Amino acid sequence: MSKRFEDQTWKESMRLRMDFNNMMADFVGEHGIKEEDIVAIQEKIEIAEASMKEKRANGDMDWRDLPYNQAEVVADIKAYADVVKDKFDAFVVLGIGGSALGPIAVQQAINHPFFNELSKEDRGGFPRFYVADNVDPENLSYLFDIIDVEKTLFNVISKSGSTSETMSQFMIIEDMLKERLGDSYKENIVCTTDAKNGNLRPMADKEGYKSFVIPAGVGGRFSELTPVGLLPAAMAGIDIEELLAGAAYMDELCKIEDTFKNPGSMYGILSYLAMEQDKNIQVMMPYADSLKYIADWFAQLWAESLGKKFNNNGDAVNVGQTPVKALGATDQHSQVQLYAEGPFDKMTVFIGVDEYNKSLRIPKVYGDIPSLGFLGGTTQDQLIKTEQMATEYALMKQGKMNMTLTLPKVNEFTLGQLLYLFEVTTAFAGELMDINAFDQPGVEEGKNATYAMFGRPGYEDKKAELDARPEKNSKFMM
Numbered sequence: 001m002s003k004r005f006e007d008q009t010w011k012e013s014m015r016l017r018m019d020f021n022n023m024m025a026d027f028v029g030e031h032g033i034k035e036e037d038i039v040a041i042q043e044k045i046e047i048a049e050a051s052m053k054e055k056r057a058n059g060d061m062d063w064r065d066l067p068y069n070q071a072e073v074v075a076d077i078k079a080y081a082d083v084v085k086d087k088f089d090a091f092v093v094l095g096i097g098g099s100a101l102g103p104i105a106v107q108q109a110i111n112h113p114f115f116n117e118l119s120k121e122d123r124g125g126f127p128r129f130y131v132a133d134n135v136d137p138e139n140l141s142y143l144f145d146i147i148d149v150e151k152t153l154f155n156v157i158s159k160s161g162s163t164s165e166t167m168s169q170f171m172i173i174e175d176m177l178k179e180r181l182g183d184s185y186k187e188n189i190v191c192t193t194d195a196k197n198g199n200l201r202p203m204a205d206k207e208g209y210k211s212f213v214i215p216a217g218v219g220g221r222f223s224e225l226t227p228v229g230l231l232p233a234a235m236a237g238i239d240i241e242e243l244l245a246g247a248a249y250m251d252e253l254c255k256i257e258d259t260f261k262n263p264g265s266m267y268g269i270l271s272y273l274a275m276e277q278d279k280n281i282q283v284m285m286p287y288a289d290s291l292k293y294i295a296d297w298f299a300q301l302w303a304e305s306l307g308k309k310f311n312n313n314g315d316a317v318n319v320g321q322t323p324v325k326a327l328g329a330t331d332q333h334s335q336v337q338l339y340a341e342g343p344f345d346k347m348t349v350f351i352g353v354d355e356y357n358k359s360l361r362i363p364k365v366y367g368d369i370p371s372l373g374f375l376g377g378t379t380q381d382q383l384i385k386t387e388q389m390a391t392e393y394a395l396m397k398q399g400k401m402n403m404t405l406t407l408p409k410v411n412e413f414t415l416g417q418l419l420y421l422f423e424v425t426t427a428f429a430g431e432l433m434d435i436n437a438f439d440q441p442g443v444e445e446g447k448n449a450t451y452a453m454f455g456r457p458g459y460e461d462k463k464a465e466l467d468a469r470p471e472k473n474s475k476f477m478m
Contacts, residue, residue, distance in 0.1 A: 005245035005413050013408060016250065016417045018263045020403040022396045023270050023347065029399045031344045033273050038259070041432075045259060045269060048431035062217030063423060066225040067248035067416075073212070073227060074240055080190075080210065081234040085126050088153040088188075091235045092143070093131040094173070095157035095228070096165045099192075100133035101300055102224030102419075103232035105293040109415050110238045113289060126237045127153065135165045140172070149173070150180055150188070153235070157192040157228055159214045161200030164450060192227050219438055221301045222423055225416075239412045246416025253417075254424045263421055267403075268428030274347045274401060275321050275433075282321050283339060286351035287328035287388040290410050294351070298422055299323040305426045305437040312434050319433055329387040336391060340398045347401040351418075352388050354408045356381045 004010050025032035038045075055061045093103050107129055112118060116128040130147070132140055154177075156170045177185035191211040193200040204211040212227035223229065225247055230240045254264035271282065282302065284295040307320030326335050328350065339348055362383070364376035375383070388404075395402045405421075407414040430437025452462035 003241065003245070005242050005249075011245075011249055011413070014246075014411070014413050014417075015253075015408070016263070016414060016421065017406045018267065018403065019406070020266065020270055022392060022402045022404075023274075027396055028401055031277070031399045032401060033270065033277075037273055038269060041269070041273070044432060045265070048268075048428060049265065051431050052428060059217060061427065062215055063219075063222040063225070064251065066215075066218070067244045067251055067420070070226075070230075070244065074230065074244070077212065077227060077231050077234050077240065081231070084153060085235065088127045088151055089120075090147045090152040091127045091129055091155065091232070092147065092152055093133075093155050093157065093232050094166050094169045095131070095155075096133045096163060097300060097304075098220040098223050098297075099157040099166070099228050100131050101293070101297040102229040104131050105297040106224070106229060106233050106238060106243070106415065106419075107236050108293045109290045109410055110233075110412060111236055115236070124237045126235060129232070129236045131232075132169055133165070135168060140169060149176055153188055153190060155190050155192060155231060155235075156200065157214075158200050159194050159198060159220065159223075161193055161198035161203065164447070167199070190231070192231060221304055222438075224297070224419055242412035243416040243419075246413035246418075247420035248416075249413070250417040250420040250424070254421070264424030265428055267421065267425040268432060270403065271321060271347070271425070271429050272432040275319070279345055279347050279401060280321050281324055281346040283324045283326050283335075283346055283348040284351070285326040285328050285331065285348055287384055288351070288353045288356070288410060289327070290357075291351055291353075292327050294415075294418065295323075295325040295327070297419075299325055301422055301426050304440050304443065306430060306433065306435065307442065308433075308435040309442070310435070312436060317435070319435060328391065329384055332387065332391055336394070339400060340394050344400065347403070348395060350388060350392060350402060350404040352385065352404055352406045353410055354406060356384075357410065 021027050023033055025034045052061070056064050093100060095103070107115070111129075112122075115123060116130075120126075128147075130143060132143055154170075154173050156166060158166045158170075161167065174185070174189065177188050181188065186207050186209055189207075189209045191200055191204040191209050192214060193204065193211060194216065195201070195213045197216075201211075203209070212231055214223060214226050214228055218226055220228075225244060230243075233240050233243065250263070254262055256262040259265050259269070274282075284298050286292060286295060302321065302323040307322075309316055309318055311317045311319075324335075324346075326348075339346060358381075360380045362375045362378050362380065364373075367373040367376060392402055392404060405418070407418065427437050448459060448462050449466060452459040452466055455463070
């Protein structure tokens with residue numbers, strides 16, 4: 001049976017749109033970007049575009065090929081999910097960073113917002129869905145209060161198998177399952193890890209855990225379109241083929257040679273020029289509750305990729321643009337005052353939706369109260385879209401940069417486009433900034449310090465460094 005994403009007319013009807021008028025000086029005045037600013041960096045843009053093509057051809061951007069090279073992986077995931085979904089009441093992801101933020105974002109975007117409260121029949125036969133991402137002991141302990149461990153499938157996600165947070169959870173749960181289920185416990189564990197390397201791979205092979213592979217050339221924050229995100233999505237009844245098809249469609253759009261028609265390049269250019277104007281904050285503000293956690297996922301992608309001390313020549317540059325999460329219309333009542341009248345240090349990206357999956361009509365009541373009666377006969381989806389446009393206008397009027405991404409609907413196809421757009425944009429911005437968007441040395445420093453303080457072998461020098469740090473001054477303590 002043919003899929004709807006195979007219909008070119010339907011695909012075009014679901015095309016993500018980008019409106020960056022309010023980034024430009026023509027609309028926001030002196031704090032905006034002029035067309036000549038883009039022309040002035042044309043050589044840098046061409047170098048960045050060439051570098052992107054070269055890195056992809058050389059296998060240095062393997063995440064860009066994920067929409068095309070996973071037919072067997074997708075088939076394996078779908079077959080596995082179909083077999084195990086009826087065996088378990090709950091599915092729990094054990095992961096952190098991209099291994100948690102991506103699955104959360106996709107699940108919340110596509111499924112019923114109260115998915116776990118629905119009956120299993122109304123969930124399409126799929127288990128309840130949870131993500132345990134932190135090591136706050138209360139969180140995992142309370143999770144055990146609402147799930148039956150014996151009827152739960154645990155998906156441990158770690159490429160290295162040495163992620164302290166994830167592996168500590170795994171060690172607790174594995175021990176618990178062994179105690180309660182005996183030899184059959186391994187059916188309750190599925191691993192997502194490297195094909196050959198790391199701690200988790202030999203564990204999975206020895207114990208016979210079902211496992212899926214994270215491609216070697218794909219880093220954690222770019223891994224949502226690998227089994228890291230595809231397995232949890234499939235276990236929640238989400239169409240992973242359509243998700244990848246949406247990403248493939250965006251990949252084609254990001255190959256358009258005209259910079260002004262290429263969403264990945266233009267978004268990266270605008271962000272780079274904003275940073276050049278000291279607008280070092282990017283507010284991500286979806287106007288749909290379903291997309292709330294997309295802002296969380298984007299925050300890691302943007303911050304970890306672009307926040308760097310050194311450029312590619314080894315010079316200290318201390319660059320990066322801080323991502324801030326907001327939600328429309330909720331944060332019109334908590335943050336927009338700052339964005340409208342505060343400092344000129346931000347650009348705001350709105351995410352809008354043409355057609356919501358539900359509509360609620362507001363009854364024609366209280367007509368005698370002018371401040372309420374005007375709402376009667378309209379709908380809540382009209383209200384939220386109007387509030388979005390009003391906020392865009394309010395920022396534009398104050399000379400504050402903003403742009404809008406619009407999804408015709410929120411579905412797997414449009415979500416795949418959005419995820420892939422953010423990834424391409426991040427990589428392109430990194431090329432323009434002349435930094436490595438794919439490492440995270442600042443994160444590694446914190447990890448290494450943790451290992452040293454716990455006495456992990458091989459970290460003795462780091463432990464000595466920590467022990468030699470200055471003693472705290474009681475004057476600055478209360």
